[in-house]
Amino acid sequence: MSLLHRARFHTSAAKLEQLPPPGPAEVAFVGRSNSGKSSAINVLAGQRRLAFSSRTPGRTRLINLFGLPDPLEPESDIGYLVDLPGYGYAAVPQSARLDWADVLGRYLRERTSLAGLVLLLDIRRGLTEHDQRLVDWVAPAERPVLVLLTKADKLPYGQRVKAVAAIRRQLAELGTLEVIPFSATQRIGLDEAANHIERWILPQVAP
Numbered sequence: 001m002s003l004l005h006r007a008r009f010h011t012s013a014a015k016l017e018q019l020p021p022p023g024p025a026e027v028a029f030v031g032r033s034n035s036g037k038s039s040a041i042n043v044l045a046g047q048r049r050l051a052f053s054s055r056t057p058g059r060t061r062l063i064n065l066f067g068l069p070d071p072l073e074p075e076s077d078i079g080y081l082v083d084l085p086g087y088g089y090a091a092v093p094q095s096a097r098l099d100w101a102d103v104l105g106r107y108l109r110e111r112t113s114l115a116g117l118v119l120l121l122d123i124r125r126g127l128t129e130h131d132q133r134l135v136d137w138v139a140p141a142e143r144p145v146l147v148l149l150t151k152a153d154k155l156p157y158g159q160r161v162k163a164v165a166a167i168r169r170q171l172a173e174l175g176t177l178e179v180i181p182f183s184a185t186q187r188i189g190l191d192e193a194a195n196h197i198e199r200w201i202l203p204q205v206a207p
């Protein structure tokens with residue numbers, strides 16, 4: 001069984017102070033509300049309802065941690081998948097949006113155990129202003145970034161390739177960047193994304 005398939009719920013935190021002390025490598029998932037983040041986490045973990053795929057965008061206001069048990073010592077986790085709150089949903093009051101921007105920004109800049117970031121972008125929308133702001137927070141911290149261009153099943157192959165090239169150009173400022181078309185429903189890019197994430201958690205098995 002693959003490492004990601006062992007993911008299990010660990011903690012929800014409303015504030016950074018509620019997270020466990022930095023330890024095992026964390027891979028954080030970020031994206032606009034409705035970008036397909038919950039669907040991606042669920043399919044990567046091979047579990048239908050690990051990250052609740054909400055029909056109400058903007059509802060998930062918590063940082064959710066999923067533990068990845070050490071195969072040799074299942075009581076302890078060798079890494080975490082971190083589901084960060086979605087952003088860019090207009091119906092959330094401005095004050096709450098600012099609080100969340102602060103939590104998200106501080107997590108991305110300051111969390112020492114953050115090994116890599118998975119940025120989810122709807123392949124048809126590309127990089128929005130909100131996504132760009134997030135990238136501006138992340139860039140100085142020089143974390144490796146994996147961009148999943150979600151809902152790739154909605155575009156024919158040629159347009160997917162073009163979308164990948166456009167995002168690579170727009171995000172050239174990020175040092176370590178991988179961009180892949182992804183579909184939770186059609187399982188496009190699934191193995192590639194899973195391998196990438198597992199390498200961040202288990203750097204010693206990198207080729």
Ligand SMILES: Nc1nc2c(ncn2[C@@H]2O[C@H](COP(=O)(O)OP(=O)(O)O)[C@@H](O)[C@H]2O)c(=O)[nH]1
Pocket residue numbers: 031032033034035036037038039040052053054055057058086150151152153154182183184185186
């Ligand atoms: N066609 C298609 N729809 C998707 C895919 N992934 C998610 N969706 C749909 O997009 C909407 C938002 O998905 P969700 O995972 O809840 O997004 P989140 O708000 O970012 O967590 C839902 O209606 C999903 O069914 C995909 O790969 N293909």
Ligand SMILES: [Mg+2]
Pocket residue numbers: 037038039052053054060086
């Ligand atoms: Mg969600």
